[in-house]
Amino acid sequence: MEQSSRLAGTVRPGGRTARVRAAVLEATQDELVEHGFHGLTMDQVAARAGVGKTTVYRRWGSPAGLVVDLMNDLADQSVPHADTGAVEGDLLANAVSVLEALHDGRLGPTLQAMIAAATCDDQAAQGLRAFYSRRIEEWANAVDLAVKRGELPEGTDGAEVIRAISAPLYYRLVVTREPVTREDAERSVARTLAAARAGAFVSQG
Amino acid sequence: MEQSSRLAGTVRPGGRTARVRAAVLEATQDELVEHGFHGLTMDQVAARAGVGKTTVYRRWGSPAGLVVDLMNDLADQSVPHADTGAVEGDLLANAVSVLEALHDGRLGPTLQAMIAAATCDDQAAQGLRAFYSRRIEEWANAVDLAVKRGELPEGTDGAEVIRAISAPLYYRLVVTREPVTREDAERSVARTLAAARAGAFVSQG
DNA sequence: CCCCTAATGGGACGTAAGTTCCGTTAAGAT
């Protein structure tokens, strides 16, 4: 996998350019942890990265641009899905990985920033959609295997099952802003699984 | 119900003060529709409302403060829940009302702004939590009645059922940023109901 | 190893958001 869609377009991607990008993305993430997306300023990112602010404006254009690039960078780091051999275990592993990502001191704020950036920038929205659709696809395989094993009804939509697992967790995080606990993750798995076994995730119904 | 927690604290809430507030909240919502939360500026709100910007800064302090007050204003407008006599109809009515709110040209952007404001301001987060917990409570009654009628298992947690209905819709709206359709609403109801009938929403499990 | 130029960096500049000061207006009590 290529390291970056943005760098790929440059004429001199090696050496200094790559170093600058690494420093800027690092600084961006640090700033997100401390001030969140709404407090992300090009100026401070440049200062923190030890880079001219002209460079940051030229290459990324806006705070949303920084987050988009950061998002692409994270998207390239593929996270392998679990395979415990039984749906319940796989889905719980999925829910827990979401939970841990949201609670991670560095990744959590970054994910929230990605969501915030997507609300005010089309490119960020597109990037976010791509980011999650890829993650969802990867985990959906586990559900498809479960269908083949006969654990779930024929025709069950794997991607939708994975979405259904995450939805309540993100809903609590972003919308009602309640704490998201492991119990929430377990409940989400149990409920989704109950619906799936009842055939509620079979494609056209 | 009092008209506003903020006005209640003022010494002269009548006449001009109330007129100013109405104009400012109106202008705030217009600006949110056009530019979203990230583009909400005190200056333009003041100009649009035909009010001194000093006044806007003094009474609301920040864009987040404007949204918080707008949120309180909306929270006071109680939305009665449906009662079709059968769970499925009530829950579908709930899902559709959420759907319509999100698609409404004025309320949709306002709700998104409330969410955005909550990500960068504690007071807004608290307000948002209160806003939704109240709406959830109101609709939870319909589920409780269904339990009494024997349509759902004893001990089913009504509030959690209502949350489960909304979660996938908001998830699509905010996180994956896919379009939210009536089919999504219907699927969400069907799946939640399947899980509820299987007892997945009974309190301790 | 040298050259060409892509890419970066510093600093000056313009603009707009946010703050402060003080005079003006009108709510509401007497």
Add this chain to the structure above:
DNA sequence: ATCTTAACGGAACTTACGTCCCATTAGGGG
């Protein structure tokens, strides 16, 4: 009706973000 003062409004001021210009640095091809 009159008076007190809460609340508003205009305008100057301060700061910080974003832009522009040009000098400097270092890839990477020859």
